[in-house]
Amino acid sequence: MNKPSAGGVRARVRAELTEEIKNTARSHLASGGSAALSLRAVARELGMASSAIYRYYPSREILLTALIVDAYNTVGARVEEADAHCERDNFEERWLTIGRTVRAWAHESPHEYALIFGSPVPGYAAPDDTITPATRVPGAMLQLLADVEAAREGNGSTGHDSPTTPLPDGLRDELESNEYIGGTIPPQLLAVGLAAWAEMFGLISFELFGHFHNVISDLDEFFDHTMRSTATRLIL
Amino acid sequence: MNKPSAGGVRARVRAELTEEIKNTARSHLASGGSAALSLRAVARELGMASSAIYRYYPSREILLTALIVDAYNTVGARVEEADAHCERDNFEERWLTIGRTVRAWAHESPHEYALIFGSPVPGYAAPDDTITPATRVPGAMLQLLADVEAAREGNGSTGHDSPTTPLPDGLRDELESNEYIGGTIPPQLLAVGLAAWAEMFGLISFELFGHFHNVISDLDEFFDHTMRSTATRLIL
């Protein structure tokens, strides 16, 4: 009697427990960083034998990978949503919003940020599952650049007639023929965009990892200002 | 007989062993990253009891701190030396040289780079011993900026009459009154310099930690180009 609703009761409780393990693991991660994440401690908190965890996550590294995917998706979703609330053609605001959103998330979840943007565990090879979620934030940036370029073309403006370092031929060819970013973004702009991407995370990492200690105190203002001045470089 | 040369034989062998422990620890770090550094393994390789290590380094964290100090000093010394071989007034070459030197060292010793520029261990509070060595690379950059500024003043050039985002007042005041960087570098230039500092390490970290995988392949060229175009922004 009491026939299980669908798919079997076992499958459902398994899905729930899988999620529950991941969630308490995430809370442990948030408390003490990835180094302090212990499968046994998670099992203890869940009232189960430590060996039982392995039915759901075959290794600690796989659990960490699941947390990595979640972290990428969290920032990614936030950035996408924040960007969607901006006026499409207010490019500076959009760029600033993306930066502020990433930074706010990093402050909220510093250990999750460190997990994906800090040093990877030594021999860590990013599994395929992580690369798609990792694409979301840079994807939003690229979309912004594509919109900038589209507006330029509508304008008849060539962009970048302002003094910029000329792209070496090899680099230009490579950026032009990139399979993901295709021909929608001119290589000159793409090069600046990639540098801006790295700069943004460089700023946040330096801040979070303490390299700005005793250097700048008002990091809000510094970040905003830097992002703004990078934006003007991107937009024209 | 055979009176020990000076300071006692015990003190000397202690200094030697302290160094030897640190060196094999560094070699283990280089092989497997900081997570794989085990005091017991180091002791085993040195043929001593694991408990004996604690006479020299009271904890694993203190050993790691010693390695951190060494790493900072290594990059710092290399950058200083490379910069010293540049023509003083070839600012672009100096900036590019600093960047290339840091990047080359990072490639040589990725785990040491990750140790100091990756995520710090969770509750890690940088001891005072580390902050002076950590200052050397940014110190070389600041010296470069000061030289740029001095050349400007000799020129009568104000610099930065080119279109730059205006500094917010609060940020300008803070940068002007910084106790370390004093009044020798104008705040406008300092703001760009700090961002360039973070950008440089953002680029190297992204490269080393795999975030540029499938994005750019010729990272040598991309890094050089980005550093060059940042240099033109710094110099005028």
Next chain:
DNA sequence: AGAAAATCAAGAGCACTGCTCTCGTTTTAG
């Protein structure tokens, strides 16, 4: 020079970790 004090290496031991294997139970599938 001899005694007291400091320093040292080694070993045992504690609490913890990731992970494996086995065993009896429960759920699913045929």
Next chain:
DNA sequence: CTAAAACGAGAGCAGTGCTCTTGATTTTCT
């Protein structure tokens, strides 16, 4: 209803950082 698959719990292994005790060696003080 039965065979197969999935499961939870427990014991166990090899490894970790770190502490404590013990006995030997070196330094320092008298």
